[in-house]
Amino acid sequence: xxxxxxxxxxxxxxxxxxxxxxxxxxxxxxxxxxxxxxxxxxxxxxxxxxxxxxxxxxxxxxxxxxxxxxxxxxxxxxxxxxxxxxxxxxxxxxxxxxxxxxxxxxxxxxxxxxxxxxxxxxxxxxxxxxxxxxxxxxxxxxxxxxxxxxxxxxxxxxxxxxxxxxxxxxxxxxxxxxxxxxxxxxxxxxxxxxxxxxxxxxxxxxxxxxxxxxxxxxxxxxxxxxxxxxxxxxxxxxxxxxxxxxxxxxxxxxxxxxxxxxxxxxxxxxxxxxxxxxxxxxxxxxxxxxxxxxxxxxxxxxxxxxxxxxxxxxxxxxxxxxxxxxxxxxxxxxxxxxxxxxx
Amino acid sequence: xxxxxxxxxxxxxxxxxxxxxxxxxxxxxxxxxxxxxxxxxxxxxxxxxxxxxxxxxxxxxxxxxxxxxxxxxxxxxxxxxxxxxxxxxxxxxxxxxxxxxxxxxxxxxxxxxxxxxxxxxxxxxxxxxxxxxxxxxxxxxxxxxxxxxxxxxxxxxxxxxxxxxxxxxxxxxxxxxxxxxxxxxxxxxxxxxxxxxxxxxxxxxxxxxxxxxxxxxxxxxxxxxxxxxxxxxxxxxxxxxxxxxxxxxxxxxxxxxxxxxxxxxxxxxxxxxxxxxxxxxxxxxxxxxxxxxxxxxxxxxxxxxxxxxxxxxxxxxxxxxxxxxxxxxxxxxxxxxxxxxxx
Numbered sequence: 001x002x003x004x005x006x007x008x009x010x011x012x013x014x015x016x017x018x019x020x021x022x023x024x025x026x027x028x029x030x031x032x033x034x035x036x037x038x039x040x041x042x043x044x045x046x047x048x049x050x051x052x053x054x055x056x057x058x059x060x061x062x063x064x065x066x067x068x069x070x071x072x073x074x075x076x077x078x079x080x081x082x083x084x085x086x087x088x089x090x091x092x093x094x095x096x097x098x099x100x101x102x103x104x105x106x107x108x109x110x111x112x113x114x115x116x117x118x119x120x121x122x123x124x125x126x127x128x129x130x131x132x133x134x135x136x137x138x139x140x141x142x143x144x145x146x147x148x149x150x151x152x153x154x155x156x157x158x159x160x161x162x163x164x165x166x167x168x169x170x171x172x173x174x175x176x177x178x179x180x181x182x183x184x185x186x187x188x189x190x191x192x193x194x195x196x197x198x199x200x201x202x203x204x205x206x207x208x209x210x211x212x213x214x215x216x217x218x219x220x221x222x223x224x225x226x227x228x229x230x231x232x233x234x235x236x237x238x239x240x241x242x243x244x245x246x247x248x249x250x251x252x253x254x255x256x257x258x259x260x261x262x263x264x265x266x267x268x269x270x271x272x273x274x275x276x277x278x279x280x281x282x283x284x285x286x287x288x289x290x291x292x293x294x295x296x297x298x299x300x301x302x303x304x305x306x307x308x309x310x311x312x313x314x315x316x317x318x319x320x321x322x323x324x325x326x327x328x329x330x331x332x333x334x335x336x337x338x339x340x341x342x343x
Numbered sequence: 344x345x346x347x348x349x350x351x352x353x354x355x356x357x358x359x360x361x362x363x364x365x366x367x368x369x370x371x372x373x374x375x376x377x378x379x380x381x382x383x384x385x386x387x388x389x390x391x392x393x394x395x396x397x398x399x400x401x402x403x404x405x406x407x408x409x410x411x412x413x414x415x416x417x418x419x420x421x422x423x424x425x426x427x428x429x430x431x432x433x434x435x436x437x438x439x440x441x442x443x444x445x446x447x448x449x450x451x452x453x454x455x456x457x458x459x460x461x462x463x464x465x466x467x468x469x470x471x472x473x474x475x476x477x478x479x480x481x482x483x484x485x486x487x488x489x490x491x492x493x494x495x496x497x498x499x500x501x502x503x504x505x506x507x508x509x510x511x512x513x514x515x516x517x518x519x520x521x522x523x524x525x526x527x528x529x530x531x532x533x534x535x536x537x538x539x540x541x542x543x544x545x546x547x548x549x550x551x552x553x554x555x556x557x558x559x560x561x562x563x564x565x566x567x568x569x570x571x572x573x574x575x576x577x578x579x580x581x582x583x584x585x586x587x588x589x590x591x592x593x594x595x596x597x598x599x600x601x602x603x604x605x606x607x608x609x610x611x612x613x614x615x616x617x618x619x620x621x622x623x624x625x626x627x628x629x630x631x632x633x634x635x636x637x638x639x640x641x642x643x644x645x646x647x648x649x650x651x652x653x654x655x656x657x658x659x660x661x662x663x664x665x666x667x668x669x670x671x672x673x674x675x676x677x678x679x680x681x682x683x684x685x686x
Contacts, residue, residue, distance in 0.1 A: 076451035077420035079624040108419035111452050113625040136589060149654045153646040164581050166588065174584070176577040182567065199570050208648030223567055223574055224525065227542050231566055234519040234657040235578075238507050241517070245509065245634045246479060248626025253641055271626075281422040282456040283591025283614075291588045298596055303496040305551030311492045314577040 004337040005329040011049060012037055014340035018052055022059040024066040024088070031091035038125040040330050043321035044177065046184050047122040049332060053339045054259065055088065055119075062265035063256075064088055064118050070095050078107045081247070082114040086267040089120030093139065093272050097126045100276040101133045108281030113247035114272040119143070119258055123163035124177025124318075130276045131165035131173035134285070138275040139163045142240045144255035147181045147220045150230040153208030155219040158252045159184055160239030165315075168296065169289050175315030180236040181220040188217050201225025247271035347680040348672040354392055355380055357683035361395055365402040367409035367431070374434035381468040383673050386664035387520065389527050390465040392675060396682045397602065398431065398462075405608035406599075407431055407461050413438050421450045424590070425457040429610040432463030436482065436615050440469045443619040444476045451624030456590035457615040462486070462601055466506035467520025467661075473619045474508035474516035477628070481618040482506045485583045487598035490524045490563045493573040496551030498562040500595045502527055503582030508658075511639065512632050518658030523579040524563040531560050544568025590614035 006014070015036055019029040032055055040048030058064040068087030072095070074080045080099050084092035096112040103110025120126070123139045130137025143158030159179040166174040182202040191198050191214035202225065203217035204210050210226050211217055222232030236252075244251055249271025256268050279288035302311045337343055349357070358379055362372040375398055383391030401407040411430030415438070417423045423442050427435035439455040446453025463469070466482045473480025486501030502522040509517040525545040534541050534557035545568065546560035547553050553569050554560055566575030579595075587594055592614025599611050622631035645654045680686055 075624040079451040079620075081625060107450075108422040109452060109454050111620060111625075115626070136584065148648070149642065149645055151647055151649060151652050152654045153648040156642065156645055164577075164584065166584055174580070176581065178574045178577065182571045182574075201570075204648070208646075223571060225568075227544075228525045228566060230655075230657075231521045231525075234507075234521065237517070237657060238519065240638065241479065241507065241509055241635075245631055245638065246620065246622055246625045248630035248634060251634065251638050251641065277422075277454060277589065279589055281418040282424060282454075282589045283458070287591035288588055291591060291594065292584075295583065295588060295594050298594065299492065299499065302492055302499055303551075304494050305491070305496040305547070306494060309494050311495045312573075314573075314580060 002334055003331040004334065004342055005331050006337070006342055007329050008037070008041060008326055010342075011040065011330050011332070011340075014342065015049060015052055018056055018340055019059070022056050022066055024059050025068070028066060028068070028088050028091050031094050032088050034094070035090040035121040035125040038128065039122040041322045041325050042124070042318040043325070044122045044124070044318070045331075046186050049330070049340070050336050051121065052336065058118070058264055059088070063267060065267070072099055078103050078109045078111060080110070080112045082112060084114055084117035086116050086118065089118040089141070089270060089272065090125075092117040093120040093126045093274065094129070096272060096274045097129050097139070097276070100274045101130060101135060104135050104276035104278045108278045110276045112274050115247050115249050115269070116267065117270045117272055118268055119270065120272060122177055123161040124165070124175055126274055127163035127165035127177065128173055128175055130274070131167045131175070133276070134167050135276040135278050136167075137165045139272070140239045140242050141270065141272045142243045142252050143270075144257045145253045146185050147222055147236060148204050148208055150222060150233040156253060157222070157233065157236035157240065158255075159220065160236040160252070162235060162239060166292060168292055172319040173315060174292065174296070174313060175318060180223055180232050180239060182223050182225065182232070183220065185220060188214055188220070201227075242273035243271045246273060345677055346674040347677065347685055348674050349680070349685055350672050351380070351384060351669055353685075354383065354673050354675070354683070357685065358392060358395055361399055361683055362402070365399050365409055367402050368411070371409060371411070371431050371434050374437050375431050377437070378433040378464040378468040381471065382465040384665045384668050385467070385661040386668070387465045387467070387661070388674075389529050392673070392683070393679050394464065395679065401461070401607055402431070406610060408610070415442055421446050421452045421454060423453070423455045425455060427457055427460035429459050429461065432461040432484070432613060432615070433468075435460040436463040436469045436617065437472070439615060439617045440472050440482070440619075443617045444473060444478060447478050447619035447621045451621045453619045455617050458590050458592050458612070459610065460613045460615055461611055462613065463615060465520055466504040467508070467518055469617055470506035470508035470520065471516055471518055473617070474510045474518065476619070477510050478619040478621050480508040482615070483582045483585050484613065484615045485586045485595050486613070487600045488596045489528050490565055490579060491547050491551055493565060493576040500565070500576065500579035500583065501598075502563065503579040503595070505578060505582060509635060511635055515662040516658060517635065517639070517656060518661060523566055523575050523582060525566050525568065525575070526563065528563060531557055531563070544570070585616035586614045589616060
């Protein structure tokens with residue numbers, strides 16, 4: 001596959017132009033572009049610019065409202081709900097984050113549920129903004145069924161991400177953005193096209209039996225694999241608990257699939273959940289800053305089992321990728337490059 | 344190993360008498376007994392009655408204050424800190440839960456950090472109480488270093504549990520209580536005494552290399568194992584983030600070890616964190632109840648890969664064990680049985 005490398009500024013501009021041509025509102029375009037640039041810069045390519053053609057399609061076909069009117073309903077000193085009016089998930093989730101940060105600044109904590117939303121890309125894009133505001137952040141969503149339950153024979157949960165982030169003094173945030181499966185579904189497609197075997201314990205065949213054959217794999221296995229996948233499956237349930245059950249939104253098996261369906265015109269009714277906590281209402285901002293500094297210093301100084309691969313904190317790899325890509329450009333797959341006119 | 348089976352009431356009485364003889368306050372005794380009974384009834388034997396001799400020892404030797412005066416400092420409409428006065432972790436964590444539930448009833452959410460605490464047993468004991476109050480619960484703690492980082496050659500994080508719970512109408516709560524390692528350390532000891540091989544990818548030798556030899560294993564590997572343990576290691580970091588960094592408490596590598604140290608007189612300065620959320624401030628109590636009912640029905644009706652093992656929701660196994668043990672008694676290891684006078 002010939003990747004094409006594009007400078008970050010040019011990619012940002014290309015995303016803005018492509019989204020703008022759909023008639024989406026300026027704030028919708030800005031939010032989707034921002035979230036895709038987060039993912040593309042940090043190396044989360046599955047959720048970056050690759051999805052722009054999909055977002056343009058669903059904006060044009062009625063699934064996603066290009067000009068939504070979001071509404072915020074405050075339900076207490078620290079809680080709120082955002083109605084996304086079926087707009088782009090990025091817009092809805094960034095709005096939820098704004099509200100959560102405002103609530104946390106005011107009351108010490110902000111917990112915000114979002115409804116009537118759509119695919120929001122990488123969960124880390126939202127947790128990160130909370131950390132950049134000096135707060136501890138959590139963001140999650142659920143999605144359509146592609147991951148087996150532990151011992152299950154059919155896809156049940158989505159890859160349901162959990163993202164946490166925390167401020168680190170003058171440095172980049174501690175940032176965890178993980179699917180609750182071991183790998184994403186498009187990794188299976190990549191192994192298929194490469195003709196190579198999957199890692200052990202990450203996918204199953206149509207009967208729910210673990211398989212390393214990419215061609216035979218029809219669903220993912222939860223984190224922990226055949227031995228300990230009850231933990232990954234339960235963590236997928238945590239995403240469903242916060243994003244769907246707490247907000248009153250769609251359950252994983254009830255979603256219209258993101259892709260591979262003829263229905264691109266019915267809104268998917270997706271829920272999200274974000275949380276922001278102010279260290280000043282707990283052990284205090286100074287103790288937090290000193291603690292996380294000491295923690296990360298100890299972690300990074302910890303000896304590695306393999307001398308060639310240093311021990312990393314969550315986010316270390318991603319921020320390094322960002323620095324490299326800001327300097328050298330962002331690799332794009334040929335289809336996306338052509339879609340954006342970079343062919 | 345000859346286990347001795349004791350009726351739940353008799354065990355409860357035995358725990359109360361043993362703890363009472365240390366001079367611990369009545370509320371300390373009641374809290375530790377309650378948390379141990381939770382674990383022993385639900386089959387979390389690593390954190391149940393087995394620990395009573397340890398708790399009696401640390402109450403007698405100065406590490407844990409047998410007559411603490413806890414104090415609660417409210418820091419906002421939805422936040423508080425509990426100072427544990429170096430008392431038993433069970434007492435401190437149940438107090439934190441009480442405060443979080445009160446805050447959530449009042450404001451919609453309650454987030455409570457605890458400091459100057461000690462080992463609190465099973466994290467699920469606390470998340471469960473929040474769910475039994477009709478709220479969504481989260482509880483976590485960090486602990487002393489026994490789990491390698493991903494690619495690390497030395498123990499760094501504790502087994503750092505994450506516990507989540509949610510109310511289920513008239514049924515028992517949805518309940519997840521998981522270590523962020525694949526197995527607990529005492530499972531390695533069990534495999535050693537049985538002379539059998541460990542499962543793949545759960546433990547490492549002194550150089551940090553994965554090993555299946557129980558005798559060679561000196562540390563645990565994070566959930567996800569050699570392939571995807573960066574996720575388990577990051578989840579261990581989530582426990583440290585909430586329980587230690589946010590509260591200003593002890594980092595995993597800085598703890599006086601729970602056992603295997605001569606120092607049983609210095610308080611360990613352990614932190615905890617609990618969160619309670621009221622569905623009524625999000626999608627509403629009725630939508631939540633309907634949603635979780637539908638979710639669990641779909642989950643339990645989902646086909647199993649192996650016809651003999653049904654698909655389970657988090658907590659299903661534990662509540663079934665509780666029913667069985669309430670009917671037939673609780674198995675105790677011989678040392679604990681002898682300590683409690685059941686020999």
